[in-house]
Amino acid sequence: MSGVRLPRSTVLRHALFFLPLAVGLIAMTYLFSAFYNYNIAGIAIFAIAAAGLTVLTGVNGQLSLGHGALMAVGAYTTSLLLKAQPQFPFLLTLLAAIVSTGLAGGIIGVAAARLRGPYLAGATLALAVGLPQLAIHFGRVLGGNQGLIVAPPAAPAALGGNFPPEQWLAWIAIVSAMVTLFLLANLVRGATGRTLRAVHDNETAARLAGIDVARVQVLAFVISAACAGLAGSLFAYWVGITAPTGFGLQLSLQLLSAIVIGGLGSLWGAVWGSIILVLLPVWTSGLASNLNLSSDITNNLPLAMYGAILVVAMLVFPRGIQGTVASLVGAGRRLLLKRRLDQRTSEVHP
Amino acid sequence: MNVRIPNSRRWVKAACLGVVGALVAACGSSSSTGSTSNQASAPGITATSVTIGSTQPLTGPAAPGYSEIAPGSLAYFKYVNAHGGVFGRSINYKFLDDGYNPTNTASLTRQLVLQDSVYAVFDSLGTPTHLAVVDYLNQEKVPDLFVASGCNCWNNVSAHPNTFGWQPDYTIEGKILGNYIKQTYAGMKVGYFAQGPNDEFGDDGIAGLKDVLQNSNVTVVSPAQYYAPTPAGAMGVKAEMAAMQAAGVQVIASFSIPLFTAAALASAASINYHPHFVVSNVGADIPTLTAILTGGALGATLPAALLTGMTSDNYLPLSSDSSNPWTTLFKSIATQYAPNLPWDGNVVYGEAVAYTFVQSLKAAGQNPTRADIVNAINNSHFTDGPGLVPFGYSSSNHLGYTGVQMVTVGPGPTPMRVGSAYTTNDAAGGAITPYSGTASTPPSSGIPSD
Numbered sequence: 142m143s144g145v146r147l148p149r150s151t152v153l154r155h156a157l158f159f160l161p162l163a164v165g166l167i168a169m170t171y172l173f174s175a176f177y178n179y180n181i182a183g184i185a186i187f188a189i190a191a192a193g194l195t196v197l198t199g200v201n202g203q204l205s206l207g208h209g210a211l212m213a214v215g216a217y218t219t220s221l222l223l224k225a226q227p228q229f230p231f232l233l234t235l236l237a238a239i240v241s242t243g244l245a246g247g248i249i250g251v252a253a254a255r256l257r258g259p260y261l262a263g264a265t266l267a268l269a270v271g272l273p274q275l276a277i278h279f280g281r282v283l284g285g286n287q288g289l290i291v292a293p294p295a296a297p298a299a300l301g302g303n304f305p306p307e308q309w310l311a312w313i314a315i316v317s318a319m320v321t322l323f324l325l326a327n328l329v330r331g332a333t334g335r336t337l338r339a340v341h342d343n344e345t346a347a348r349l350a351g352i353d354v355a356r357v358q359v360l361a362f363v364i365s366a367a368c369a370g371l372a373g374s375l376f377a378y379w380v381g382i383t384a385p386t387g388f389g390l391q392l393s394l395q396l397l398s399a400i401v402i403g404g405l406g407s408l409w410g411a412v413w414g415s416i417i418l419v420l421l422p423v424w425t426s427g428l429a430s431n432l433n434l435s436s437d438i439t440n441n442l443p444l445a446m447y448g449a450i451l452v453v454a455m456l457v458f459p460r461g462i463q464g465t466v467a468s469l470v471g472a473g474r475r476l477l478l479k480r481r482l483d484q485r486t487s488e489v490h491p
Numbered sequence: 492m493n494v495r496i497p498n499s500r501r502w503v504k505a506a507c508l509g510v511v512g513a514l515v516a517a518c519g520s521s522s523s524t525g526s527t528s529n530q531a532s533a534p535g536i537t538a539t540s541v542t543i544g545s546t547q548p549l550t551g552p553a554a555p556g557y558s559e560i561a562p563g564s565l566a567y568f569k570y571v572n573a574h575g576g577v578f579g580r581s582i583n584y585k586f587l588d589d590g591y592n593p594t595n596t597a598s599l600t601r602q603l604v605l606q607d608s609v610y611a612v613f614d615s616l617g618t619p620t621h622l623a624v625v626d627y628l629n630q631e632k633v634p635d636l637f638v639a640s641g642c643n644c645w646n647n648v649s650a651h652p653n654t655f656g657w658q659p660d661y662t663i664e665g666k667i668l669g670n671y672i673k674q675t676y677a678g679m680k681v682g683y684f685a686q687g688p689n690d691e692f693g694d695d696g697i698a699g700l701k702d703v704l705q706n707s708n709v710t711v712v713s714p715a716q717y718y719a720p721t722p723a724g725a726m727g728v729k730a731e732m733a734a735m736q737a738a739g740v741q742v743i744a745s746f747s748i749p750l751f752t753a754a755a756l757a758s759a760a761s762i763n764y765h766p767h768f769v770v771s772n773v774g775a776d777i778p779t780l781t782a783i784l785t786g787g788a789l790g791a792t793l794p795a796a797l798l799t800g801m802t803s804d805n806y807l808p809l810s811s812d813s814s815n816p817w818t819t820l821f822k823s824i825a826t827q828y829a830p831n832l833p834w835d836g837n838v839v840y841g842e843a844v845a846y847t848f849v850q851s852l853k854a855a856g857q858n859p860t861r862a863d864i865v866n867a868i869n870n871s872h873f874t875d876g877p878g879l880v881p882f883g884y885s886s887s888n889h890l891g892y893t894g895v896q897m898v899t900v901g902p903g904p905t906p907m908r909v910g911s912a913y914t915t916n917d918a919a920g921g922a923i924t925p926y927s928g929t930a931s932t933p934p935s936s937g938i939p940s941d
Contacts, residue, residue, distance in 0.1 A: 176605035183598065277719065280689020286720075287642075287691045288593065288619045292626065307601070380597040382623035387594045422595070423602065440549035440558055440588060 151330045155323055163319040167312055175307040179379075182307070183419040184412075185314035186375045189321045191399045191411035191418075193368025198397070199406035200329060201361035202341030203253060204261055207268035209392030211249075211366050213383075215242045215373025217276065220289040220383040231294050235317070238374035239367045246366020250359035269393040273385035288384025291377045314375055321368055325408055328364070337361055402454050404461025413462040417454070421447055529579060532858035535610030541852065542583040543613045544603030546596045546620065549588035552720070556749055556779045556837050557616060560639060561586040563841020564614060564848075566829035567821075571849055571938055578857045582849075585609070591616075593623040600624040604633055611636050611864060614657070614844050618642045618691055629653050634864050636851065637844050637891065641773065642691050643917055646890045653865055655884065657844055657891035659806055660917065661692055661746065661771065664895055665699020667913045668769050668804060670923045671897050672700075672742055676767060677708045682740035683715035684731060684755055686747055693717065696746030696771055702919050712738045718751050726790065729758040736764040743767070747774040753783040756797045768801045772895065775803030777906055778810065778835035795904055802909070804895035806879050807843050810836050811905050817843075817877040820933045843877045850876060850939040875931045875939070879912045890917075894926060 148154050170178050194208050215238035222229045222237055249268065253261055276283040283289070296309035328334055339347040340357045348354055377383045399418045404410025425443040458465045529538040536542075547561045548554050565584050572581040585607060589595035596615070600623075603609045611634035615621050618640045625644075628635040629651045637657035638645045641664065645656035672681060681704060685693030697715060704711050716731035732755060735743060743759075743766045745752060752774040759766065777798060784793040808815040810822075821842040825832055832838055852859070854867035869886040880894040894914030898906045912926040934940050 174605060176601055179598070179601050179605070274719070277689060280687075285687075285689035285691070286619055287622060287644075290622060290626065307605075376594075380594050380623055381627060382593050382597070382619065384593050384619040384623075386592055386619050387623075389592065391592070392594075423598070440554070443588060444550055 190372035197365035207265035211369035212373035215370030242370025250362025404463030551590035567845035669703030
């Protein structure tokens with residue numbers, strides 16, 4: 142007997158998984174303080190961007206060091222719409238960011254499809270460094286160094302006047318992350334996912350199999366950028382300001398380290414990585430402020446701790462957190478199966 | 492049995508209450524400030540402590556120099572705590588590193604407010620960083636005291652009643668620098684060198700300069716020369732200096748951060764160009780500039796003598812002025828409570844802003860609510876502090892210091908004050924008036940009196 146039979150349709154199976162998960166997570170926000178709800182929103186936002194990057198880098202094999210810049214495109218789209226019209230409908234600001242960043246991703250993807258390995262890394266790196274400078278150059282419109290202020294989304298009146306804004310933000314981010322992960326999970330499982338992986342594994346073989354490699358690579362960039370755009374838009378609401386200093390090279394590298402630590406190529410890995418990315422600095426900040434050390438050491442200790450933990454995590458989990466979780470689950474399953482088999486054999490041969 | 496257990500519990504409870512009562516009474520009688528006892532009157536305030544928080548660039552591009560400000564404040568608070576605190580409460584100052592990244596500021600400020608329940612946010616540093624949280628802090632009605640940035644955006648009483656600036660804003664600085672140029676360099680050609688374009692530091696400063704220098708007795712050469720505040724940019728201001736030289740500029744008015752002030756001085760000298768430099772206070776701390784020039788931060792070891800003749804402005808006692816009693820006080824406190832810090836204008840800044848906070852906390856009363864400290868600052872002028880000019884605080888103005896005094900370097904490496912201090916306001920055409928008030932001396936205890 143194999144117990145519960147899951148539906149054969151992937152979409153249905155994923156829906157059965159993500160719907161209760163979203164409801165559960167939203168219910169969970171009632172248990173947490175406003176501060177942790179704020180961080181849950183952050184985790185969900187980073188998970189959206191990281192999941193998009195997973196599709197591009199983990200599944201399709203194109204390295205992007207410029208995803209922070211794509212998030213900036215989404216954040217600036219939303220911030221500019223709100224600057225022009227503060228009452229702009231919330232959902233439309235998200236949609237506009239997805240479309241504009243998807244377009245930007247398409248343009249970058251066309252260039253990227255001609256580049257391989259270190260050249261692609263270099264081009265996307267240039268994007269991460271250069272794009273935020275545009276905000277300073279076109280400061281009259283884009284707010285310059287000072288940035289554009291974004292008001293947090295207001296909770297609907299039905300929830301009551303005192304509903305914590307942090308919790309409402311967490312709900313929005315959780316729902317957005319669940320929808321994104323649901324769509325990406327279906328995509329990766331389906332025919333598109335297979336072509337993405339085929340191109341990653343062996344371009345020549347994929348070409349022989351009739352796959353238009355360049356088209357697939359551009360498609361991967363568009364999908365990934367659309368996710369970064371959504372994340373960037375939510376990020377603008379989450380931070381409260383869209384300024385070039387918020388979209389430095391560091392952000393791009395953080396996203397990359399999140400998917401590596403979480404487990405390259407797995408959507409779950411993107412989630413684990415985002416949890417670490419958001420919570421680790423919370424725990425290490427202020428760690429050294431009460432030690433009586435030279436300020437050069439005190440100031441850099443939290444950053445050093447953060448780096449050290451990332452290094453240790455990569456050493457302990459070479460396949461990422463999800464890789465380790467998966468192998469533990471696999472080992473457990475095998476153990477269970479073996480026991481069941483042993484039981485059966487003992488029943489057959491008393 | 493069943494009856495006696497609750498009885499004995501009641502007895503224990505009564506005894507506990509008695510002990511606590513005696514302790515409270517003892518605390519009350521030992522405190523010199525009145526008959527009422529200390530209460531937990533607001534978030535972050537207990538009977539024995541006040542917790543305040545801040546976000547600071549301890550790492551990252553803005554760290555050099557500015558990372559010393561919060562440790563300077565901490566040293567002053569430790570001194571106050573060692574001498575009885577404020578109303579018997581010790582000040583617990585928690586500052587977190589945002590690396591000058593507004594994303595971190597947003598998250599860390601929520602950590603301070605929601606997790607650490609600070610009474611107030613104090614001296615958080617930076618314009619783009621603090622703009623990310625100024626709406627949030629005012630929504631939560633958290634006092635947002637003495638933002639460490641000269642943006643005039645902190646002075647918006649109707650939208651941000653809980654936010655207060657502290658240092659003079661860049662427009663005020665620009666106007667007084669312009670006034671000095673007009674008086675000293677009549678008939679000469681003046682050029683602007685600033686951070687930007689489209690940067691509130693450079694733009695506000697130039698706005699102040701323009702207000703005074705346009706249609707005056709000097710010729711302003713356009714266009715202004717700008718630099719981008721990136722690490723690589725410091726190597727590239729030679730072209731800007733050459734353009735100034737070609738235009739015949741004799742006086743350079745500069746709104747630059749220290750690294751770029753040093754780069755401008757060095758680049759000009761390297762092309763044998765020797766204009767008069769008039770530099771905003773933000774980029775003119777002599778110990779910081781000396782360290783940049785002689786420490787090889789510009790790719791070569793350069794002589795500190797490049798600074799000779801540079802003019803700047805200040806609103807606090809100079810760190811090098813050992814005849815000033817405030818400098819003596821702050822230096823001795825820094826030596827005792829922060830022995831690892833270098834001694835320069837950033838530490839003076841940190842201690843001075845901490846002094847203003849202690850003044851505010853005292854003015855807010857023994858058991859203050861959050862609104863009490865905001866009202867106290869609105870209604871006080873704190874004229875007996877270390878500042879060279881008065882504060883502008885009132886219920887309709889949340890600007891800090893209202894003016895500056897000019898300072899020039901040399902002969903020799905020490906800065907000297909020039910003329911009297913001046914005060915003015917942001918308004919175009921607003922009068923620039925010499926400040927005639929006498930400098931205050933610090934109380935003998937080193938702590939503001941009640």
